[in-house]
Amino acid sequence: MLITGGAGFLGSHLCERLLNDGCDVLCVDNFYSGTRDNVAHLLSNPRFELLRHDVTFPLYVETDEIYNLACPASPIHYQRDPVQTTKTSVHGAINMLGLAKRTKAKILQASTSEVYGDPEIHPQREGYWGHVNPIGIRSCYDEGKRCAETLFFDYHRQHQLEIKVVRIFNTYGPRMHPNDGRVVSNFIVQALCGENITIYGDGSQTRSFCYVDDLIDGFVRMMASPFDLTGPINMGNPVEITIKELAETVLKMVGGPSKLIFQALPQDDPKQRQPDITLAHETLGWQPNIKLEQGLEKTVAYFRARLEI
Numbered sequence: 001m002l003i004t005g006g007a008g009f010l011g012s013h014l015c016e017r018l019l020n021d022g023c024d025v026l027c028v029d030n031f032y033s034g035t036r037d038n039v040a041h042l043l044s045n046p047r048f049e050l051l052r053h054d055v056t057f058p059l060y061v062e063t064d065e066i067y068n069l070a071c072p073a074s075p076i077h078y079q080r081d082p083v084q085t086t087k088t089s090v091h092g093a094i095n096m097l098g099l100a101k102r103t104k105a106k107i108l109q110a111s112t113s114e115v116y117g118d119p120e121i122h123p124q125r126e127g128y129w130g131h132v133n134p135i136g137i138r139s140c141y142d143e144g145k146r147c148a149e150t151l152f153f154d155y156h157r158q159h160q161l162e163i164k165v166v167r168i169f170n171t172y173g174p175r176m177h178p179n180d181g182r183v184v185s186n187f188i189v190q191a192l193c194g195e196n197i198t199i200y201g202d203g204s205q206t207r208s209f210c211y212v213d214d215l216i217d218g219f220v221r222m223m224a225s226p227f228d229l230t231g232p233i234n235m236g237n238p239v240e241i242t243i244k245e246l247a248e249t250v251l252k253m254v255g256g257p258s259k260l261i262f263q264a265l266p267q268d269d270p271k272q273r274q275p276d277i278t279l280a281h282e283t284l285g286w287q288p289n290i291k292l293e294q295g296l297e298k299t300v301a302y303f304r305a306r307l308e309i
């Protein structure tokens with residue numbers, strides 16, 4: 001199994017899961033937003049191999065299955081070098097699809113709910129084409145991922161590749177980067193450090209948060225599904241909450257002196273987001289099982305240990 005972006009948050013959990021299932025795992029990462037630390041505990045496993053490589057360059061290895069996760073996922077990271085972000089999604093997809101074509105490997109793409117942009121349809125179903133700004137500060141990520149989906153479907157139609165396109169909705173858990181600016185890690189770290197909790201806008205925007213283990217289980221099921229099940233398929237937790245409610249939940253759980261403070265809403269910040277997961281449920285028998293409070297407890301425990309608080 002080849003996992004690109006394998007030293008990132010989701011990738012490291014996927015490496016772990018596949019090793020536990022008895023697979024040989026090749027983890028490829030350029031450490032743009034991931035770290036060796038995320039996979040340090042796997043390095044002694046003889047079935048695990050770590051390769052520093054940037055997927056915008058060709059890669060010649062042998063593999064049966066490719067999970068293509070390489071791409072910075074948090075706005076702070078993907079906006080730091082937006083040209084590289086688009087290259088990673090587009091050139092990275094071309095190279096990994098070329099590799100899949102040569103090796104006849106199955107290939108799964110970690111796509112995103114961002115392909116729906118600031119959605120006008122709620123909840124979002126796979127048939128919705130999205131409402132995306134092509135020239136804004138999120139576009140390097142959103143349009144890069146949309147183009148990658150196009151490439152996946154063209155390689156499927158033109159070269160009969162076995163493809164699996166998963167549209168991931170906000171996922172959280174241990175090994176998120178403490179400074180990557182995503183809301184769950186930000187709120188937990190702020191609460192643990194006794195700093196004020198930064199709500200962007202009035203906090204009425206919504207998201208739906210999935211715990212990492214549930215998502216990884218969905219990836220593995222999707223990879224094992226029949227040839228015809230290409231996706232795109234939504235994966236996420238349909239329980240939707242406002243960002244203000246999330247802040248209150250985290251603060252209640254962690255305790256401490258932090259207060260909620262309100263700051264400017266970033267440009268193009270989606271107002272609402274909730275996956276319709278009927279397709280995943282009907283075709284894969286998949287649905288998330290871990291409730292937000294349970295997942296947050298595990299994530300708080302991780303950050304507490306990491307920050308030594």
Ligand code: NAD
Pocket residue numbers: 004005006007008009010011028029030031032033034035053054055056068069070071072073074077088092110111112113167168169170171172
């Ligand atoms: P992450 O930033 O922790 O992981 C991404 C990994 O890709 C990092 O280890 C990074 O170093 C690596 N990478 C970036 N550019 C690369 C390149 N050019 N070559 C090789 N490696 C490269 O983020 P994550 O949350 O684990 O996201 C993993 C994938 O899932 C991404 O493709 C992301 O777009 C997608 N996704 C995640 C979420 C979420 O909520 N976590 C939601 C939607 C989509």
Ligand code: UDP
Pocket residue numbers: 057058059060061094095096097098099100101102103
């Ligand atoms: N590629 C790769 N590893 C492989 C095979 C191909 O990285 O094992 C890259 C190669 O650099 C190429 C891209 O994937 O540019 C697309 O490959 P494809 O065979 O589709 O196109 P072509 O080689 O005709 O450009």
Ligand code: UDP
Pocket residue numbers: 074075170181182183184186187198199200201205207243265266269270
């Ligand atoms: N957000 C916030 N405070 C923070 C970080 C994020 O209020 O410290 C908001 C952000 O504006 C967005 C939501 O939380 O409305 C989710 O942000 P994140 O970056 O985690 O993911 P995305 O916007 O890509 O869904």
